[in-house]
Amino acid sequence: MLPTPDTSHVSFDTIYEPSEDSYLFLDTLSSASESKWLSERFQKGTDSNPSANPVPLVIEAGTGSGVVLGFVAAHSQTIFGRRDILTLGTDVNRNACLATRETVSLAIKEIQEKDTSNNSNLQTVHASSITADLCTSLRPGTVDVLLFNPPYVPTEDLPRLPTASDNDPAISKAMSRSAKFDSDSYFLSLTYAGGADGMETTNRLLDAIPSILSARGVAYVLLCKQNRPEEVKEQIRGWGWSAETVGSSGMQAGWEKLVIVRIWKENISI
Amino acid sequence: MKVITANFVTCAVKECKTSAQSFPLHFHDAELEMSELDFQPEFIRNVVPRIDWEALRVTANELGFPTLPDVKPEGDALNDEQTLKDLHRLLLETQVMEGKLKCGNCGHEYVIKEGIANFLLPSHLV
Numbered sequence: 001m002l003p004t005p006d007t008s009h010v011s012f013d014t015i016y017e018p019s020e021d022s023y024l025f026l027d028t029l030s031s032a033s034e035s036k037w038l039s040e041r042f043q044k045g046t047d048s049n050p051s052a053n054p055v056p057l058v059i060e061a062g063t064g065s066g067v068v069l070g071f072v073a074a075h076s077q078t079i080f081g082r083r084d085i086l087t088l089g090t091d092v093n094r095n096a097c098l099a100t101r102e103t104v105s106l107a108i109k110e111i112q113e114k115d116t117s118n119n120s121n122l123q124t125v126h127a128s129s130i131t132a133d134l135c136t137s138l139r140p141g142t143v144d145v146l147l148f149n150p151p152y153v154p155t156e157d158l159p160r161l162p163t164a165s166d167n168d169p170a171i172s173k174a175m176s177r178s179a180k181f182d183s184d185s186y187f188l189s190l191t192y193a194g195g196a197d198g199m200e201t202t203n204r205l206l207d208a209i210p211s212i213l214s215a216r217g218v219a220y221v222l223l224c225k226q227n228r229p230e231e232v233k234e235q236i237r238g239w240g241w242s243a244e245t246v247g248s249s250g251m252q253a254g255w256e257k258l259v260i261v262r263i264w265k266e267n268i269s270i
Numbered sequence: 271m272k273v274i275t276a277n278f279v280t281c282a283v284k285e286c287k288t289s290a291q292s293f294p295l296h297f298h299d300a301e302l303e304m305s306e307l308d309f310q311p312e313f314i315r316n317v318v319p320r321i322d323w324e325a326l327r328v329t330a331n332e333l334g335f336p337t338l339p340d341v342k343p344e345g346d347a348l349n350d351e352q353t354l355k356d357l358h359r360l361l362l363e364t365q366v367m368e369g370k371l372k373c374g375n376c377g378h379e380y381v382i383k384e385g386i387a388n389f390l391l392p393s394h395l396v
Binding site for chain 1: 274275278281282309313316383384386389391
């Protein structure tokens with residue numbers, strides 16, 4: 001089993017603490033079958049055509065502590081069959097962006113020091129962590145791998161989307177104790193509350209997939225049983241795309257509690 | 271945020287997506303910091319093919335870097351050590367710590383603080 005990135009520097013007042021769903025992500029991406037699939041899709045160009053399959057851009061939407069993106073960054077050689085990948089994380093919570101930057105950088109540094117089989121200086125590069133809503137500030141057609149562990153719990157209401165000023169460090173510093181408590185609870189609710197069927201945020205991300213992914217792009221989205229994964233997959237197939245369950249955990253009455261669905265387009269020409 | 275980020279981000283306002291003016295976003299009052307990284311020529315060779323060169327030229331110019339060549343280096347030009355080193359420094363070692371990214375279409379400014387850019391919109395633009 002590949003080591004999990006260190007998140008001991010992260011304060012979980014407003015950030016989702018790595019849990020069963022996060023670990024399912026790590027296990028799925030590093031499983032023999034998924035790593036093989038990804039390594040074939042993102043195989044480096046040959047000497048005669050070096051620009052054929054350039055550095056993949058791996059985006060995680062809603063990084064939280066950064067444990068998933070840090071894992072992918074550190075173990076890019078195992079997962080993608082290449083060390084030269086570029087990572088970028090988005091989260092609506094600025095604290096999560098600061099945490100992710102640290103988690104990913106530490107994870108890359110740690111593997112670099114340990115990995116004696118790496119004779120080159122080649123390593124994953126973390127481009128940045130940005131405060132943003134899902135993929136709405138990313139350039140269309142640029143994302144090669146999109147990872148999303150959503151707020152999937154069905155809730156009566158969907159928390160409102162944070163605005164620029166919700167993340168202003170100067171404002172949070174001046175908050176009273178009770179205002180800080182309310183703000184922390186609000187940010188924490190954003191990590192799990194998914195509105196109707198737990199799908200309101202996930203649906204916004206799914207809608208963006210065809211425009212945001214590159215031609216070789218692939219998305220991994222985690223769903224829980226209440227999200228009705230079979231219906232979600234059918235809906236995606238309706239676009240003419242492929243959708244398959246590639247990881248699952250926790251059986252409950254014959255159903256998996258959590259699944260990870262891979263979403264991609266067949267017949268790409270690279 | 272590393273400078274390479276600017277090649278992948280655009281204005282978050284929906285109406286700006288279709289405007290060519292919304293990419294690249296324009297740096298203003300940028301404060302830079304260099305974070306040294308072991309030179310990895312292969313990374314640069316493998317990343318350049320996916321870079322929007324025109325946009326990168328604009329970005330480099332705004333950040334006060336020497337003017338990049340008119341055309342994107344390809345083939346043999348990507349074996350030139352100085353070219354690779356310059357691009358390595360610009361794309362991967364230069365961090366924008368403070369400043370703004372401004373949309374050329376709607377004029378909205380996204381603030382960068384301690385290296386984290388904030389792309390959330392104020393409530394009147396959501």
